[in-house]
Amino acid sequence: MVLCRFLLDTAAASNLSSVHVVGLTANGTHLYHSISTIQKLMVLQYALEGPDPSSGMRPWADISPSDVVMVIDATDTMSQLTSEEFLQRYLDAGAPVFHVSAEVNIWPPPIRNYTHLYDEAGVKSVPLPNKYLNSGCFIGRAMVLKKYVQDAKEFVTTSAMSNSSWLFRQQVNYVDDQGVMSFAYLMGNPYGISLDHESAFFYSLYCATEHLVLSCGAIMYNLTSTKVGILHGNGGEGKARLEDVRGGILGDYKADLEFWFLVDGVVTRPGDVCVDVPPMVVGRPVVQCPPAGSQPEHTYTTRSVAPEDCPARGRDGKPSVPRG
Numbered sequence: 001m002v003l004c005r006f007l008l009d010t011a012a013a014s015n016l017s018s019v020h021v022v023g024l025t026a027n028g029t030h031l032y033h034s035i036s037t038i039q040k041l042m043v044l045q046y047a048l049e050g051p052d053p054s055s056g057m058r059p060w061a062d063i064s065p066s067d068v069v070m071v072i073d074a075t076d077t078m079s080q081l082t083s084e085e086f087l088q089r090y091l092d093a094g095a096p097v098f099h100v101s102a103e104v105n106i107w108p109p110p111i112r113n114y115t116h117l118y119d120e121a122g123v124k125s126v127p128l129p130n131k132y133l134n135s136g137c138f139i140g141r142a143m144v145l146k147k148y149v150q151d152a153k154e155f156v157t158t159s160a161m162s163n164s165s166w167l168f169r170q171q172v173n174y175v176d177d178q179g180v181m182s183f184a185y186l187m188g189n190p191y192g193i194s195l196d197h198e199s200a201f202f203y204s205l206y207c208a209t210e211h212l213v214l215s216c217g218a219i220m221y222n223l224t225s226t227k228v229g230i231l232h233g234n235g236g237e238g239k240a241r242l243e244d245v246r247g248g249i250l251g252d253y254k255a256d257l258e259f260w261f262l263v264d265g266v267v268t269r270p271g272d273v274c275v276d277v278p279p280m281v282v283g284r285p286v287v288q289c290p291p292a293g294s295q296p297e298h299t300y301t302t303r304s305v306a307p308e309d310c311p312a313r314g315r316d317g318k319p320s321v322p323r324g
Helices: 002-013 037-049 083-092 109-120 142-158 177-186 235-250
Strands: 068-072 077-079 098-103 132-141 193-196 202-204 212-215 218-221 230-232 261-263 266-268 298-300
Touching: 002 077, 002 235, 037 142, 037 177, 068 083, 068 142, 077 235, 098 142, 109 177, 132 142, 132 177, 132 193, 132 202, 132 230, 142 177, 177 193, 212 235, 218 235, 230 235
Parallel strands: 098 193, 098 202, 202 230
Antiparallel strands: 068 132, 077 230, 098 132, 212 218, 212 298, 261 266
16 A cells, blocks of 8 residues: 555654644545545645534544644655654744645646746745645644635635635636645735745655755755655656665665554554555664765656646646646
């Protein structure tokens, strides 16, 4: 299962605690490979605020309004930091209320009609290539994330929002969670969204134009000399690169069977969901750091292309809406 090989293996190796996988199944249907926008929003809303008190259902987690919550796509992400390191980076960044991953590509295609709004938001002056919003990873205060998810779900399910100033359905050909969040950012930004241009938290692999350097068992973003917190294999090209990047970090390592996490509020271990995990505890990877001053072990060089020349693929690797 891709969830196990990428997120859970790297979370165990990096000592990322408090991992909570939500929406692993819905109505008995496995959601390992894809999930619709409305399913994603419903799962996030349930996780952040719990069920309707009259439903009799149990909450998945006890999240207070001021809690710091990080949300990432589960099946195409890898972690390199501990929870404590993520929290320290969050505080060092000024505790942004809603901080979102950035990438080199503008997605979905209808958003390209509003590129000028990115310029008005100050993105044009950003000296780094990851300029545009990617909704697959974000971190912030629970109360703000909850409000955004409530509003976005209302739009997707009813086509009418009380806060309709930031999203106009007739301008989008189809509902896409990244499109919804992009409009929230571009149309007045009522939720205080900021973008992680420096990749202090997240790095999007799709059509990336810069190098990732493997040094001492860690993937570094060489423009900022930052150890990337979450590597996100967004898009077909990004997913195709995940295995190579994982091999550089972990080799043949598989998750420690004693590593625990939550699945829809239930304490779970890799052996409960990862069918390919052997019935034994595999130790953490041993990394021999190179001598001081030596060259990095490997450089992951991507094609140096402009965003408009990226492969015309959707987030699942399938052909996207033709450009025109």
